Amino acid sequence: MFGAELRRRRQDAGMTLEDLNRRVHFSKSHLSKVETGAKKPSQDLVRACDTALGADGELAALAPGTTETRAAQAEPPTADQEVWLMSMTPDGETGFAGMDRRTALSLSALTVLGAGLGGATGTSGSSQRGHTDAELALDSFRAQLGELRTMGQHMAPSMVFPIAIVQTNALRQLARTAPPAQRPAVLRLAARFAEYTGWMAQESGSDRWAQWWTDTAVSLAGAGGDAEMGEYALVRRALLTMYAHDGPQTVALAQRAQRAPETSLRVLGLAAQQEAQGHALVGDLRSCERSLERSREHLAADEVENKSGRDGDPEVLGSRHVGDPVGVTRGWCLVDLGRVEEAAELLDQECASLSQNAIRARTRFGVRRALAHALSGEVEQSCTIAIELLTAAPRMDSATVRLDLRRLHQTLARYHGHRSVRELSPRLLTALSTV
Template sequence: MNTWSAVGPELRRLRHQAGYTLTELSLAVNYSKGYLSKVERGKVKPSPDLVRRVDTFLRAKGALRRLVEPSPRNRTAAVRANDDAGPVDRRWELDPAELLAVGVDTLIGTVLKRPGHATSSGGTALLDALTTQLEQSRALGQCCDPATLLPVLEAQTRSVVALLSTGAPRDRLPLLVLASRFAEFAGWMAQEAGMVRAALSWTADAVLLAQAGEDPHLASYALVRRALVTLYDGDSSGTIGLAAQAQTDGRLPPRIRGLAAQREAQGHALAGDELACMRALERARRSLAAAEGDAGPGPVIGTTNLADPAAMVTGWCLYDLGSPREAAQVLDRECHRIPENALRTRTRYGFRRALAHAAAGEVEHSCAIAQGLLDMSVATPSATVRSDIRRLSDELGRYRVNRAVRELQPALAWALKPALI
């Protein structure tokens, strides 16, 4: 028997128990009465979004979701691939002269050639220049194809590591920490390009570099990054487990602890556990607030383009919890606070905002939001954002007769074309 066929009888039982008619449930979850009737009678397979919304509205505490949850053996193939990937390519174990040559035309090479900026006496100037280069790369990552940026990031990481053989001993640890940040960002760009195996490999490299630089906490953040892979794979338990594991270190800097708590909250939202989600979000708020005056070694880890990361993630979670109207309200407010030049961030949360409005039945407004994002999504392609565009296309597909939807669908189809890697 199909696992989803059990949803109908349970849905009917929960609806009767709560005292709602089909008409009342239809109005609450924005699905037609006829469709809900077919679901209850086992005539059609319920959409995942419907299951989320009904589960939340009827306060089923995840009971309906668990009936359609994917089998564990089908989950998170990408994460398992990292476990049997074999030896990681240690990109920095090459001849230092060759490594430095790779980046000779970058900002690093330019700084090294300037009078007064030799590594033996200008360590501070060099570290400042490298930090600036990382910030510039992050800015590029907001407005260009991640697959195009990856070779540049590899060259930059090699160049920073190569400087270890020529720099002053006092610069060794800061250089290793900087190299770890370059490698970590390369991992994020690889994931955005849809290269999950490469993303996990880069993140593993970043952890080793950070540990060599006596920054032991990036390993915990690597778990947060892996939890993002499981989140997009629809594996709520894997996401919660990895995020919880990241928080076991009592000495963890508050920013990483806050980012881990946010990811845990997203996992709980995916599982339909509202109470656990809100508790994790509250921990995230406290930790991120504490992090504002407690910077760790090296450049800031994670996004710097969100005015209130916990608030934005709250909107994200509300959608996954099956409360699209509340999600749309939060995302409306927070998306307007994203800097204009942060195109990738605007696209990521903007499509989630459009999705929330579509799920709330505000179809024309959803289409207007999406229309303003499509050019950015093509200019800054993202494998993770593409998953939300696909969900938006499916959601709007329920309103095919709507003029705004008909006009938008060709552009959505173009944005969903497979990325060329």
């Protein structure tokens, strides 16, 4: 159905295969095979054709499904895992899990962990002393959360993930012995750690663990009287479906988060941002732009209302390392909408403004920037960007970055005779085998 409709719309528009080739950067022979049904179209070709023919998602809706599956991680400990770490099992029980020495060494980056646990010993001499210990422990753990999120920008998520588990569990233990007045704050902070643990699980490649840790965050936050995490969990679920290329479900989850009563401005903005990405996946440009504008309004209002508490706040939901999240999201969406030339120009601007310290964010949006240039036929520029990024991508070991790296490799493979592509290809394959 897609091939037949593509041919009908192309001919109605007065385009030859060569005309369409110049717009979508796929060869005439490939386009001809897609039109006759001899070849299955890729998502990139589907979006590019939909945009080139002004179909507003109607052509894309006829394409066969190309949803990518995500492999689960969580393998049992092996013989070389000589270090043991306390962890939390899916049923909420605590235990120990094996860890290799490299991951264990990363724990040394958080030297204040012991200080934070001191408040949970329950050995204080008086109720006033116990209250002081709990406050000191909270301050220590808040500092650790900030350090952990900074580490997440520089280290593989598989190394950060077990550290986050330990800290979440320690806060759960602290909540049991903290004075009643302090307990809600401890549980709310534990929820922030659990939510970040879920993000690191997703980055490590396990959607199942990502969802479980997000649910755990909601439970901890609810026990601490914080309803905001419940709405934000819908945004996190929408992110999972977005990476699974399920546009309609992404939109539905993000809209549910925005309909929840008393949703904070911050969550409203993040949910609208996620909704825009869902609309982009189904080719709905107008709804995407409206959602992005709504997101910008909510996030700007949140900055005004909570300015004193946002700068450097480790407990803030969502990324702290992107100056203009709506700008980079718009660039991301334009790629999925097939408006790749516009996406490349915008992502060039937005990536240039990202902090040098935000390595994970620079890698994630940089790979999509390289993809936008490749899809628009700017092969040399795409290869130049990719070479700059490949030194960081393997170290990031990111499952979400891997999706766009794979897309980039498939796109550049169409230009296998290009000198820069031949030089880049071995490095790109190495990165795909190590991230």
